[in-house]
Amino acid sequence: MTGVRPLPQPGPKGVKQAPPPNKWELIGKISAHPAYKALKGDDKARADEIISYAFFLSPRGEYYLSKLLLLLNTPDNPPAKTADAQTKQVDRSVKAAQASRKLDGRTWYVRFEQLVYIVIRESQEEAVSNDPKRKWTVLQNDGTRFLVDRSDPKNIMVKVKVKVNATPDMVARVHRLEDAIEKHLRIKGLVVDLVFVDKAGPDVFEVDADPKGWTTSGNWVGTANGLSHELGHLLGLDDEYDYIESHAANRDMHLGDRLHWFTVEMWRIRPKDGDQGFMSNHDNLPLDRHACEIAQLPVDTCVEARTGKKYSKYGAHSPAPAGPLPPPPRR
Ligand SMILES: [Zn+2]
Numbered sequence: 001m002t003g004v005r006p007l008p009q010p011g012p013k014g015v016k017q018a019p020p021p022n023k024w025e026l027i028g029k030i031s032a033h034p035a036y037k038a039l040k041g042d043d044k045a046r047a048d049e050i051i052s053y054a055f056f057l058s059p060r061g062e063y064y065l066s067k068l069l070l071l072l073n074t075p076d077n078p079p080a081k082t083a084d085a086q087t088k089q090v091d092r093s094v095k096a097a098q099a100s101r102k103l104d105g106r107t108w109y110v111r112f113e114q115l116v117y118i119v120i121r122e123s124q125e126e127a128v129s130n131d132p133k134r135k136w137t138v139l140q141n142d143g144t145r146f147l148v149d150r151s152d153p154k155n156i157m158v159k160v161k162v163k164v165n166a167t168p169d170m171v172a173r174v175h176r177l178e179d180a181i182e183k184h185l186r187i188k189g190l191v192v193d194l195v196f197v198d199k200a201g202p203d204v205f206e207v208d209a210d211p212k213g214w215t216t217s218g219n220w221v222g223t224a225n226g227l228s229h230e231l232g233h234l235l236g237l238d239d240e241y242d243y244i245e246s247h248a249a250n251r252d253m254h255l256g257d258r259l260h261w262f263t264v265e266m267w268r269i270r271p272k273d274g275d276q277g278f279m280s281n282h283d284n285l286p287l288d289r290h291a292c293e294i295a296q297l298p299v300d301t302c303v304e305a306r307t308g309k310k311y312s313k314y315g316a317h318s319p320a321p322a323g324p325l326p327p328p329p330r331r
Contacts, residue, residue, distance in 0.1 A: 026065035035072040046259040067248045077251040079212045086211040086221045093223035097180040125182045129159050129193035141236040145203040150295035153305040158192045166209035180224035190291040205234045229282035235294045240274035272315045
């Protein structure tokens, strides 16, 4: 390989640029940090695991140590503040979903047409799912069952039931997002029919909707797009964003949880197209691969059948070892 390596550029005249902190300096700051000294049990063990991996093994040691320092420098938000921000977020999403149903025609027949259009549009997923020609396969994730028609990998249909356990007000808010969630998950060859139910059962995923907690697959507070991502988890998909970049300084997540996700990120390999789909950024759409993974079909061949192109989830070769540079910041 040939290539010209750019020479380091001098800073502005008279300004001495500080050298990047080295591992020793970072370890000194971390071990003297009051938040580090206050750690106990599992949290302490996780922080020490990060430190020793970063110090002794990783070529990206400085990156991990500076992110750990950032994590320790970021205190948790008080729960009330998190609840307030989360409730506002849900409200905004409900309003956006309602705005898409608004009739704005001036004459009665234009309004009538709009109403018919809304009814048809909102019942599309249900109509596809209730087609008697469907060949349902019962799949499960974490012991809960859901239905998939995967007889044609190019045309995958999912039917999943969810029960929201929360205050009546929060339950109503989440229910209003049903169609927006279905529409966000809809790509060519994938239809998800989300059915909210009031009764528990072996084919019902139960979730909370507590605005005091962070949005998770078990706590449905968030926008329609955010809840589509959480539904993705219930259907067996993993997160594909960088946990360290997203959560090290996330005040709405408990410090112990942030340490947990930090160590998970250090040890895992993300799919090569992970950054492009809704399991990385919930405003992105699902990828063909996600449809295949939800249907629990062999991923590479299923994607090839859907797209007609060669596909490999982790790239053609085993992933290269992590380089010395930190990944580019996300979002
Ligand atoms: Zn997630």
